[in-house]
Amino acid sequence: MSAVNTATPPAAAAPKTYRPLRARAGAAVPHVILIAYAVVALGPIAMIVMNSFKSRQAIFDTPFALPTPDTFDVSGFQTVFTRAQFELYFLNSFIVTVSTVFLVLLLGSMAAFALAEYRFTGLTFVALYMAVGIMIPIRLGTVGILDLMVRLGLVNSLAGLVLVYTAMGLPLAVFVLTAFFQQVPGELKDAARIDGSSEYRVYRMAVPLVKPGLAAIGVYTMLPIWNDLWFPLILTPAENVRTVTLGTQLFLGQFVTDWNAVLAVLTLAALPLIALFIIFSRQFINGLTSGAFK
Secondary structure, eight states, rough: OOOOOHHHHHHOOOOOOOOOHHHHHHHHHHHHHHHHHHHHHHHHHHHHHHTTBHHHHHHHOOOOOOOOOTTBBBHHHHHHHHHHHHHHHHHHHHHHHHHHHHHHHHHHHHHHHHHHHHTTTHHHHHHHHHHHHHHGGGGGGGHHHHHHHHTOOOTHHHHHHHHHHHHHHHHHHHHHOOOOOOOOHHHHHHHHTTOOHHHHHHHHHHHHHHHHHHHHHHHHHHHHHHTTTTTHHHOOOSSOOOOOOHHHHGGOOOOOOOOOHHHHHHHHHHHHHHHHHHHHHHHHHHHHGGGGGG
């Protein structure tokens, strides 16, 4: 009688699994949409920078082409620094923007800490008031703001612009930072109070924990201020307090427009914003994906 073979046959190799084509296509769709959006958003900026280094004729003949040795021209930048006080305009915009961002972050974080930490009568009303400040554009009150600035003697002064922009940025700052402060562990704050820390010390301890929110609010506050033309045109039309955007109007005329100078000004004005986003991009993204946006 033959012996029975009891040896275990070798295990068959597991079949390879391939990701379905539909799943791979579905995963690629968001990336395609984001790339297309990036191209649409960055395309105009690239065109402005390219054409700022081209002659006037080349701007209209080949607007989508890179500068060549034949079309390269920096006369627009020379015009900006010779016919206009660009350094002064840039300094005015820098002072207004930095001062406003500082006040918005300081006052907004203090108010947000109070709303997140304390319970008092009228808390709901204050929260709704801040929400209304976000929904209603401040430009609807331009007439009242101009009348107030005239009475205070702040027309043609950078301080007037700073106050207006601070009022414009505070509602969003308070609304967003309140949610960030609510996520700070209560045990940490209670331990500091037990150790004898004042409320101001507790606030200073909590501020570093909401840095992503501060970075996001700082960027959101800076962008519309640096690019704004409405309030500088109304409140600071004088030569010595003009901002970059208002200074650009010097090269725009009813019959003749110096496009080389206009594109040069726009290129120079965009440099601080690009540098800011490169430096604080990580904090900005963290602020968008945490806290109030969770």
